[in-house]
Amino acid sequence: MKTGHEIHDAIVARKLSAVEAVSAALGAVTAAEPMLKAYLTLTPERALERAKAIDQRIARGENPGLLAGVPVAVKDLFCTAGVRTTSGSKILENFIPPYSATVVERLEGAGAVIVGKTNMDEFAMGSSTENSAFYPTRNPWDGEGVPGGSSGGSAATVGARGVPIALGTDTGGSIREPASFCNVVGVKPTYGRVSRYGIVAFASSLDQAGPLTLDVRDSADTLEVIAGHDPMDSTSVDVPVPHYAASLRADLRGVRCGVVREFEEALKSDAKMTALFQSAYRVLEELGAQLVPVSLPHAKYGLATYYLIAPAECSSNLARYDGARYGLRVKGDDVFSMFEATRTAGFGAEVKRRIILGTYALSSGYYDAYYVRAQKVRTLMKQDFDEAFERCDVIACPPVSCPPFELGAKTQDPVAMYLMDYFTIPMSLAGLPAMSVPAGFVDDLPVGLQIVAPAFEEGRMLGVAHAYEQATRWAWQREPMIGSAAGGVR
Amino acid sequence: MKSSERNGKFEPVIGLEVHVELATASKMFCGCRNEFGAPPNTNVCPVCLGLPGSLPVANARAIEFLCKTGLAFGSTIAPFSKFDRKNYFYPDMPKNYQISQYDMPLTTGGGVTLASGKRIGLTRIHLEEDTGKNLHSGGSIARSEYTLVDYNRAGVPLMEIVSEPEISSAEEAEAYLGELKSVLSYIGVSDVKMHEGSLRCDANVSVRPSRSKELGTKVEIKNLNSFRFVGRALAYEIERLEASLRNGERIVQETRGWDETTGTTHSMRSKEYAHDYRYFPDPDLVPMNPNVADAERWRRELPELPAAKRERYVRDFGLPAYDAGVLTEDRPTAEFFEAVVAAGGAAKQAANWTMGDVRRVLQKHELTLAQSKLRPQTLAALIKLVENGTISGKAAKEVIEPVAVEGRAPQDVVAERGLAQTSDQSEVARFVDDAIAQQPDSVASYRAGKEKAFEFLVGQVMRLSRGKANVELARRLLKERLG
Numbered sequence: 001m002k003t004g005h006e007i008h009d010a011i012v013a014r015k016l017s018a019v020e021a022v023s024a025a026l027g028a029v030t031a032a033e034p035m036l037k038a039y040l041t042l043t044p045e046r047a048l049e050r051a052k053a054i055d056q057r058i059a060r061g062e063n064p065g066l067l068a069g070v071p072v073a074v075k076d077l078f079c080t081a082g083v084r085t086t087s088g089s090k091i092l093e094n095f096i097p098p099y100s101a102t103v104v105e106r107l108e109g110a111g112a113v114i115v116g117k118t119n120m121d122e123f124a125m126g127s128s129t130e131n132s133a134f135y136p137t138r139n140p141w142d143g144e145g146v147p148g149g150s151s152g153g154s155a156a157t158v159g160a161r162g163v164p165i166a167l168g169t170d171t172g173g174s175i176r177e178p179a180s181f182c183n184v185v186g187v188k189p190t191y192g193r194v195s196r197y198g199i200v201a202f203a204s205s206l207d208q209a210g211p212l213t214l215d216v217r218d219s220a221d222t223l224e225v226i227a228g229h230d231p232m233d234s235t236s237v238d239v240p241v242p243h244y245a246a247s248l249r250a251d252l253r254g255v256r257c258g259v260v261r262e263f264e265e266a267l268k269s270d271a272k273m274t275a276l277f278q279s280a281y282r283v284l285e286e287l288g289a290q291l292v293p294v295s296l297p298h299a300k301y302g303l304a305t306y307y308l309i310a311p312a313e314c315s316s317n318l319a320r321y322d323g324a325r326y327g328l329r330v331k332g333d334d335v336f337s338m339f340e341a342t343r344t345a346g347f348g349a350e351v352k353r354r355i356i357l358g359t360y361a362l363s364s365g366y367y368d369a370y371y372v373r374a375q376k377v378r379t380l381m382k383q384d385f386d387e388a389f390e391r392c393d394v395i396a397c398p399p400v401s402c403p404p405f406e407l408g409a410k411t412q413d414p415v416a417m418y419l420m421d422y423f424t425i426p427m428s429l430a431g432l433p434a435m436s437v438p439a440g441f442v443d444d445l446p447v448g449l450q451i452v453a454p455a456f457e458e459g460r461m462l463g464v465a466h467a468y469e470q471a472t473r474w475a476w477q478r479e480p481m482i483g484s485a486a487g488g489v490r
Numbered sequence: 491m492k493s494s495e496r497n498g499k500f501e502p503v504i505g506l507e508v509h510v511e512l513a514t515a516s517k518m519f520c521g522c523r524n525e526f527g528a529p530p531n532t533n534v535c536p537v538c539l540g541l542p543g544s545l546p547v548a549n550a551r552a553i554e555f556l557c558k559t560g561l562a563f564g565s566t567i568a569p570f571s572k573f574d575r576k577n578y579f580y581p582d583m584p585k586n587y588q589i590s591q592y593d594m595p596l597t598t599g600g601g602v603t604l605a606s607g608k609r610i611g612l613t614r615i616h617l618e619e620d621t622g623k624n625l626h627s628g629g630s631i632a633r634s635e636y637t638l639v640d641y642n643r644a645g646v647p648l649m650e651i652v653s654e655p656e657i658s659s660a661e662e663a664e665a666y667l668g669e670l671k672s673v674l675s676y677i678g679v680s681d682v683k684m685h686e687g688s689l690r691c692d693a694n695v696s697v698r699p700s701r702s703k704e705l706g707t708k709v710e711i712k713n714l715n716s717f718r719f720v721g722r723a724l725a726y727e728i729e730r731l732e733a734s735l736r737n738g739e740r741i742v743q744e745t746r747g748w749d750e751t752t753g754t755t756h757s758m759r760s761k762e763y764a765h766d767y768r769y770f771p772d773p774d775l776v777p778m779n780p781n782v783a784d785a786e787r788w789r790r791e792l793p794e795l796p797a798a799k800r801e802r803y804v805r806d807f808g809l810p811a812y813d814a815g816v817l818t819e820d821r822p823t824a825e826f827f828e829a830v831v832a833a834g835g836a837a838k839q840a841a842n843w844t845m846g847d848v849r850r851v852l853q854k855h856e857l858t859l860a861q862s863k864l865r866p867q868t869l870a871a872l873i874k875l876v877e878n879g880t881i882s883g884k885a886a887k888e889v890i891e892p893v894a895v896e897g898r899a900p901q902d903v904v905a906e907r908g909l910a911q912t913s914d915q916s917e918v919a920r921f922v923d924d925a926i927a928q929q930p931d932s933v934a935s936y937r938a939g940k941e942k943a944f945e946f947l948v949g950q951v952m953r954l955s956r957g958k959a960n961v962e963l964a965r966r967l968l969k970e971r972l973g
Contacts, residue, residue, distance in 0.1 A: 079543045085542070097536075098536065099536050099541070196543075197543065198543040199543050234547045313773055316575050322579065362770055363768060367769075
């Protein structure tokens with residue numbers, strides 16, 4: 001299958017039409033879908049119409065943009081004008097937004113063609129896509145395994161070679177963990193790098209959109225397209241967006257790579273995982289990097305901190321789903337019983353659990369002990385990273401503690417599921433850019449390597465990931481179980 | 491309870507929370523128009539409807555308006571301020587939380603100086619968003635089959651001005667509101683139309699024995715949507731609380747609603763059922779840091795405020811305090827008055843005309859000063875006509891109407907209607923003789939020693955001459971004739 005930049009180049013060179021590229025992607029996606037279940041909505045007519053328009057623009061000699069004619073998928077929490085946007089929830093099952101998210105507009109503005117909306121954990125709450133109110137998605141590398149979450153559908157369709165690029169969101173690891181599980185590249189940008197306008201909110205101070213792609217170059221291009229200040233989102237930062245592809249490098253001479261002591265310790269008992277990361281660090285060294293031990297002493301409080309802040313924000317963000325204006329409505333005797341009946345029927349168990357957690361954490365008498373204290377720990381976590389980055393340029397560490405697990409393995413144990421985000425949450429709390437890049441296989445299942453950089457240093461991070469990717473090419477070493485042979489554009 | 495309390499005097503302690511809709515062009519957190527009276531749900535967008543994924547962006551103009559208000563009242567602008575979410579479920583609130591300010595309001599301190607000279611301290615002024623409007627099909631929620639919601643008002647910038655509990659009577663509360671309204675309209679931050687809901691008021695009231703230092707248990711009264719309501723509701727509530735104390739009853743801390751039709755307050759909820767609003771900083775908005783340069787510019791842009799004008803009118807124009815108060819209530823009136831004086835009209839005359847006949851004529855024709863054709867120079871000219879004896883004060887009252895409504899020149903009206911005062915002895919003598927002939931009874935009473943009859947006869951001369959007779963001449967001739 002071709003990557004996004006290969007498809008773009010072929011289309012611009014008129015060796016391939018956008019309609020051909022999009023038709024091939026739709027074919028691959030549709031073929032894999034009965035097993036994979038990566039999508040909640042497919043939009044073939046809309047996609048082909050747009051592809052046609054791209055071809056016409058190319059015929060007129062215009063350059064439709066960095067992603068001209070590239071078939072893409074977006075997680076079903078990005079609002080798409082006129083196309084159902086469910087956020088994986090029954091409460092928005094029939095919600096058709098009248099407007100599009102800024103990143104969707106930017107993606108389409110750069111010529112990308114959306115083929116569908118991908119499955120996800122309800123309101124992005126989960127690490128396996130099993131919390132989707134509709135159906136679970138499968139792991140393309142293991143039909144019995146989960147694709148990770150909450151951006152599981154996006155990771156799975158890229159992993160299965162359906163589309164080369166998909167958008168996800170990462171609140172505590174929701175891009176990086178599924179990227180690791182599905183053997184794809186997944187980037188969580190700096191908080192404020194990408195507009196959140198039009199993205200159904202989970203936890204506002206943590207949510208950030210980013211690409212899941214076949215290779216690092218596609219992530220660089222996609223990020224360049226979607227990043228930048230948006231007047232509709234006051235938390236988006238007005239920092240110039242570089243041409244990220246220019247920072248992709250082939251070696252790592254002069255780069256100091258931090259290796260996190262506490263994370264090595266946490267993973268010590270798992271010999272196979274430890275061996276995989278040791279060999280990944282060796283590759284970095286062979287590429288010229290210098291390995292530097294660093295410490296994140298407050299990382300161990302990450303999970304506890306995250307599970308106060310994220311639910312607190314979600315308890316407020318999700319209050320608007322009450323049946324009064326849009327979405328599901330279940331009738332009641334009066335307006336408040338209508339609210340109650342609607343929310344009882346419309347939200348799944350995990351969403352309810354987090355709303356209750358967050359409501360409790362914000363309650364009078366508990367607010368200072370929980371929410372305020374959690375924000376203080378968050379500051380300490382940022383300081384940990386500041387100190388670490390005085391000694392290194394990037395941090396290399398595991399994104400996950402294990403390869404993809406089987407469906408149902410953790411659904412009865414919420415805390416076990418929460419622990420999946422142990423290695424990704426600290427960066428989320430600190431607002432730092434972090435990504436996962438394929439790093440090999442454990443028991444024939446994919447595992448990624450996490451690269452972390454200081455705020456707004458996505459270029460540096462992508463550069464390191466690119467050198468590692470080009471030296472190892474883990475994404476191309478094996479064929480996925482689902483979707484491979486039929487796969488995409490060849 | 492001590493017997494002195496049962497029989498003695500009580501004093502009320504009142505604090506007011508006034509919500510003011512700001513007159514910005516757009517809403518607080520989106521670009522929708524901020525206007526009153528548009529067809530339902532036409533000034534709405536994904537942001538003010540709280541659609542999934544929408545985000546608020548703070549209206550810089552609203553922040554400026556609030557800070558200007560603070561500066562007008564001598565408040566301190568916070569160097570760091572933020573928005574918080576106030577969480578509760580209600581269908582007129584699209585997000586089921588209201589973006590407001592909890593512990594770091596934009597301004598603190600300051601005070602409102604009343605015409606009486608008393609200063610009521612301000613606790614804080616903060617910024618928030620208004621809710622939509624519920625329209626119950628049956629008039630009230632209990633009698634309604636369904637309720638419609640109009641979200642045009644949702645997200646309109648709302649400023650909450652919180653006073654210290656320093657107001658000590660219902661009348662003083664009305665004076666405080668009057669002064670607030672006056673200043674807000676002077677600085678142009680609000681339309682201050684209570685009937686359109688641009689000014690709404692909640693009152694906290696408690697009653698304590700006179701000379702007691704401790705505050706009594708407070709009651710909050712909601713839904714006070716006109717100045718008259720505020721006065722009546724407070725008077726009622728103060729009575730009720732005093733009666734309770736006299737009867738030795740314990741006052742319950744609660745929220746009470748004012749019912750205009752019955753003229754009473756009723757319990758809405760007690761403190762035990764108070765909401766837990768779960769305030770926390772809104773993560774969708776960045777903190778505000780109003781800078782010193784902006785504050786300096788805003789301060790310079792403030793006009794002279796009513797309190798300063800009142801003082802100046804008394805000091806420089808020698809006006810009575812009452813006149814100064816009436817003239818400065820709203821800015822167009824004060825500016826008109828000052829322009830009349832600047833154009834040469836004597837200050838006291840300018841004040842009398844502005845407060846009296848001008849206002850009467852404009853009210854009759856349902857005009858504002860700005861809508862009328864009356865120019866300060868014209869009024870000054872009219873005043874001069876009276877002053878130099880060209881026309882009488884009575885004739886001038888006839889002249890003002892065509893001048894103010896049709897924009898005629900006073901001299902033209904005087905000429906056309908033949909209103910010029912006459913000092914021609916033979917002409918005035920004729921009116922005097924006619925008056926004496928027509929009023930033999932009054933002549934007899936005067937001659938019997940009743941001085942009042944003389945004034946009546948002067949009046950008759952003026953009536954017969956249609957105000958044209960020089961009044962001094964008329965008096966002299968009358969005296970001569972009646973000998």
